[in-house]
Amino acid sequence: MPLLAQLAARRSAEPRELTAPPPPPEVLQAAAELAMRAPDHQALRPVRFVHVGQQERAALGELFARAAQVRGRDAVGMQMARERAFVGPALLAVVARIRDDVADVPPHEQWLTVGAALMNLLNALHLQGFGAKVLGGSAARSEVVRRAFCHEGEQIACWVIAGTLADAQAAAPTATRPPAPIPRDLLGDWTPDWAPDGAPGGMP
Ligand SMILES: Cc1cc2nc3c(=O)[nH]c(=O)nc-3n(C[C@H](O)[C@H](O)[C@H](O)COP(=O)(O)O)c2cc1C
Numbered sequence: 001m002p003l004l005a006q007l008a009a010r011r012s013a014e015p016r017e018l019t020a021p022p023p024p025p026e027v028l029q030a031a032a033e034l035a036m037r038a039p040d041h042q043a044l045r046p047v048r049f050v051h052v053g054q055q056e057r058a059a060l061g062e063l064f065a066r067a068a069q070v071r072g073r074d075a076v077g078m079q080m081a082r083e084r085a086f087v088g089p090a091l092l093a094v095v096a097r098i099r100d101d102v103a104d105v106p107p108h109e110q111w112l113t114v115g116a117a118l119m120n121l122l123n124a125l126h127l128q129g130f131g132a133k134v135l136g137g138s139a140a141r142s143e144v145v146r147r148a149f150c151h152e153g154e155q156i157a158c159w160v161i162a163g164t165l166a167d168a169q170a171a172a173p174t175a176t177r178p179p180a181p182i183p184r185d186l187l188g189d190w191t192p193d194w195a196p197d198g199a200p201g202g203m204p
Helices: 003-008 025-035 054-070 075-084 107-127 143-149 168-175
Strands: 047-052 090-096 131-135 155-165
Touching: 003 107, 025 047, 025 107, 047 054, 047 107, 054 075, 054 143, 090 107, 107 131, 107 155, 143 155
Parallel strands: none
Antiparallel strands: 047 090, 090 155, 131 155
């Protein structure tokens, strides 16, 4: 398949569609390295990835349960949080470091780099034959979890789960989902009716 068609075929995979084997270390490494090709103003490197291995899922579950407890959840809520640590054959934390002390690189530019890196990671996993999905959730916003993953000044942006697409049948609902309609204003031409007196210009 031509490369553009392969990229256009990428879809997020639901957790139930992802099975073992997980992407091997060299696939994750290649994906993380491609993520580093995102445009990065002043090379601030605002993103890194933390892999959570199978052996560490139980510890992550206890961390999620503790975070749920801090949020005031009862034993049932804590158990649900615990179980979320086992989602996905492979699990990565996407850790962002957004600085507010770089005059020429405001936070929104750094977040754009994080997003671009994330997209490159997803595309690299897809092109290497693995399914993946980005997940957020309250654990990503928990200070308890943040402290266990992040250095000072960092935060968890989101999680990525990845694995082998279960089988053609199981993957079909997602894989064959029709693409979203392209908005008419997705790509337009600027009309330069800007005026020096501050009158609004015409944005495409
Ligand atoms: C930062 C971020 C967090 C997300 N968190 C969740 C989530 O917690 N649960 C969920 O079902 N989808 C979440 N999504 C959306 C999915 O990852 C995915 O983009 C969506 O299901 C659309 O699928 P598509 O990528 O095939 O278009 C999140 C997306 C982003 C970018």
